[in-house]
Amino acid sequence: MVKGFRPETLKEALKLRAQYDCLPIAGGTDLMVQKARGFALKPDFRKPLLFIGHLPELQRLEVINRQIHIGAGVILTDLLNSETIPDIFKEILALMASPPSRNLASIGGNICNASPAGDTLPYLYAMDAQVVLQSTDGERIIPIAGFITGPKQTDLKNSELLTKIIIPQTEFDINMYRKIGQRKGMSLTKAAFLGMANVADGKIQDIRIAFGSVAQTVVRSGKIEQSIVGKSTKDIVKNISEISRQYAALIRPIDDARSSAAYRKKVSLRLLEEFFVSNLAKVSNLRKAQSKGDIE
Ligand SMILES: Cc1cc2nc3c(=O)[nH]c(=O)nc-3n(C[C@H](O)[C@H](O)[C@H](O)COP(=O)(O)OP(=O)(O)OC[C@H]3O[C@@H](n4cnc5c(N)ncnc54)[C@H](O)[C@@H]3O)c2cc1C
Structure with missing residues (x-):
């Protein structure tokens, strides 16, 4: 028993x-x-x-x-x-x-x-x-x-x-989460990416980037995030390969039953790029156009 x-x-x-x-x-x-x-x-x-699952205090x-x-x-x-x-x-x-x-x-x-x-x-x-x-x-x-x-x-x-x-209790203007798995539901994570940012006047005010399942613990770098804050989204997109290189040094996945290390690393860096190029830059341009009154 x-x-x-x-x-x-x-x-x-x-x-x-x-x-x-x-x-x-x-x-x-x-x-x-x-x-x-x-x-x-x-x-x-x-x-x-x-x-402990039933304890009211929890x-x-x-x-x-x-x-x-x-x-x-x-x-x-x-x-x-x-x-x-x-x-x-x-x-x-x-x-x-x-x-x-x-x-x-x-x-x-x-x-x-x-x-x-x-x-x-x-x-x-x-x-x-x-x-x-x-x-x-x-x-x-x-x-x-x-x-x-x-x-x-x-x-x-x-x-x-x-x-x-x-x-x-903070929310960000720009958010992107991707969970890479075998299928949509009931899927164990091969790699996960989370990007959140606030952009004002085309410049990054705050940015948070975290990768899951690609190292011993979550990969997040305050140093890289700080180096991005204050830059324009245009400059960031231009420097994407340098940012990618810095994260590549921190992403150290393993080969296991779920996925290969090589795939995990490649897809994580692609998602980082997607966040900057498709998400951040697009939203930032949209905001600029909105503030100029070009679009509603
Ligand atoms: C079919 C299936 C699908 C799943 N899918 C996912 C998924 O998509 N993503 C994902 O991240 N996980 C997934 N999981 C894993 C699991 O469901 C989660 O990690 C879940 O949040 C664990 O919570 P639990 O309350 O069941 O933990 P438990 O199994 O009760 O405990 C887990 C560990 O935490 C300890 N623990 C629990 N609570 C406390 C506490 N308050 N203080 C100290 N120690 C504590 C326990 O001793 C144990 O070591 C899945 C599991 C199954 C079976």
């Missing part, structure tokens, strides 16, 4: 976490696959389970001081149905798994699973999301990029639970 605890409150859950070497389980959509042993066989859980989704606080137990369906969640994040969520899986899968589980192909991660990295980690000793708040330390590795302590994710 698999042993487990089903606390009623977060306080109780944290006490159990401090007392026993146990494995948190929210929706179980990652864990049940990872620990499966075969048809009709019970999964291979070596530690008692700590059920279900909250609220805006506090222009920051979106998402409980770690909030399921993907509820994020999709929320008016608080930015459209670009919803676009990403809608491409994850299937409706039945999204009814179980939690955002906290996607983060703590720390898969290089975790689909919420490029957005959370791009937004400089912070994670709230709680134990009976208190809480610490750290950037997601510091929390995920490698493939399937996090900085989560044995006594802690991820309780909340905090993202700024």
